[in-house]
Amino acid sequence: MLKGIDNRLNADVLHVLRAMGHGDMLIVSDTNFPADSIAKQTVHGKLLRMENLTAGETVGAILSVLPLDTFVDDFAARMEIVGEPDTIPPVQAEVQAAIDAAEGAPRPMIGVERFAFYDMAKEAYAVIQSGERRFYGCFMLRKGVIPPDA
Numbered sequence: 001m002l003k004g005i006d007n008r009l010n011a012d013v014l015h016v017l018r019a020m021g022h023g024d025m026l027i028v029s030d031t032n033f034p035a036d037s038i039a040k041q042t043v044h045g046k047l048l049r050m051e052n053l054t055a056g057e058t059v060g061a062i063l064s065v066l067p068l069d070t071f072v073d074d075f076a077a078r079m080e081i082v083g084e085p086d087t088i089p090p091v092q093a094e095v096q097a098a099i100d101a102a103e104g105a106p107r108p109m110i111g112v113e114r115f116a117f118y119d120m121a122k123e124a125y126a127v128i129q130s131g132e133r134r135f136y137g138c139f140m141l142r143k144g145v146i147p148p149d150a
Helices: 011-019 035-039 055-062 090-103 114-122
Strands: 025-029 048-050 076-079 110-112 126-130 139-142
Touching (some): 011 048, 025 114, 035 114, 035 126, 055 090, 076 090, 076 114, 110 114, 114 139
Parallel strands (some): 025 126, 048 126, 076 110
Antiparallel strands (some): 025 139, 076 139
16 A cells, blocks of 8 residues: 555556557457557556446546646546437436536537547557446547646
């Protein structure tokens, strides 16, 4: 255990979050996502797991240490429901709430079509598979910067 660090973040996840640079993408997936095969194509090359957490809990823990990019509109994305791109299921609403809490204000994620999301995920720095079993619990987070002390 470490002081000031969410205990849901394991050593492998912390290592990757620290190693990522500004603009790098992180994928948080549900249990149905082809996480292992896609993770092999990422910069990190290995799947990370936060298995006993929902997507909202996983993103909340990650955002306790990871700043989101403030320079782009695609700072966070959700996989769109096939045939219903504007529908926001509860799992996505929970992740949006975690983002809004971390940002201190509403900041909506963009939607990405399912197969475009798979392609985007292959370009990510890493994939973290949560224990989320609800469908469409797949998200992208883009790392931002931490400004120097004033």
